[in-house]
Amino acid sequence: MNEEVKKYLNGLKKWKAELTKLRKIILECGLKEEFKWMHPCYTDNGKNIVLIHDFKEYCALLFHKGVLLKDSENLLVQQTENVQSARQIRFTDLPEIHELKPTIKEYIKEAIEIEKSGKKIEKKKTSDFNIPKELEQIFSENPNFKKAFKNLSAGRQRGYLLHFDKPKQSKTKLSRIAKNMERIIDGYGLNDCVCGLSKRKPNCDGSHKQLENCE
Incomplete structure (x- = not known):
C-alpha cells in the first residue's frame, strides 16, 4: 500500500x-x-x-x-x-x-x-459566465477589489460568478458580494478553507485537521 x-x-x-x-x-x-x-x-x-x-x-x-x-x-x-x-x-x-x-x-x-x-471536455471559459451588473458596479467603485477578483484563479472566479448571479433579487446579489469581499481580497475561493493554519494559502494543506483532532 x-x-x-x-x-x-x-x-x-x-x-x-x-x-x-x-x-x-x-x-x-x-x-x-x-x-x-x-x-x-x-x-x-x-x-x-x-x-x-x-x-x-x-x-x-x-x-x-x-x-x-x-x-x-x-x-x-x-x-x-x-x-x-x-x-x-x-x-x-x-x-x-x-x-x-x-x-x-x-x-x-x-x-x-x-x-x-483521448476524449476531451469542452469547458466553459470564465468569459462565458455572466457578470452580474451589481458586481460590475462594485468593480467600478472599487478598483482594488476588481483587481483582487481578477487575480483569482479562473475556477475561483467562475465559482463566485455563479454564486453571485444565482439570486433573482438585486439586494440578495449585493448581499452575497458584500459577504465574500474579504475572502476575495485575501485570495480565497468560495469553498476554500480559511482556518488560518494553512502554509499553502489560499489552498488548504489539511492543517485544520488539528482543530478536528482537538474535539
Whole structure:
C-alpha cells in the first residue's frame, strides 16, 4: 500500500471501512495507487481516473472526467455548479458499496476507456459566465477589489460568478458580494478553507485537521 494512502486511511475517524472497500474495488480494476490533492488517487498510464474522498455526510468516488460517463444507473452527482468535468458517486454505508460493486467496476472500466480514447471536455471559459451588473458596479467603485477578483484563479472566479448571479433579487446579489469581499481580497475561493493554519494559502494543506483532532 502507498504509505501516504495508508496514513490517510489510518487517520480517518469516519468512513474508514467504506473507503478501504472502495480502494480494494478500484485496485481490482488494475489502476495504480497514488496520493494527490491529499487523497488516494488512482491512475492509468499516468492519467487520473478516479479519486476517493471523505466528507461529513458521505464518502465518495470522484471520476475526473465523470461528465463523459454514460451514467446508466443515474448515480453521478455534480458536487457544485462550478464543477464542469468531475462527478461523484456518493455512499453512506458499507452495504451500499457491496451492493453496487459490479456497477462501480463498470463505471471505472468505462472511465479508463474514455481516458484511453483521448476524449476531451469542452469547458466553459470564465468569459462565458455572466457578470452580474451589481458586481460590475462594485468593480467600478472599487478598483482594488476588481483587481483582487481578477487575480483569482479562473475556477475561483467562475465559482463566485455563479454564486453571485444565482439570486433573482438585486439586494440578495449585493448581499452575497458584500459577504465574500474579504475572502476575495485575501485570495480565497468560495469553498476554500480559511482556518488560518494553512502554509499553502489560499489552498488548504489539511492543517485544520488539528482543530478536528482537538474535539
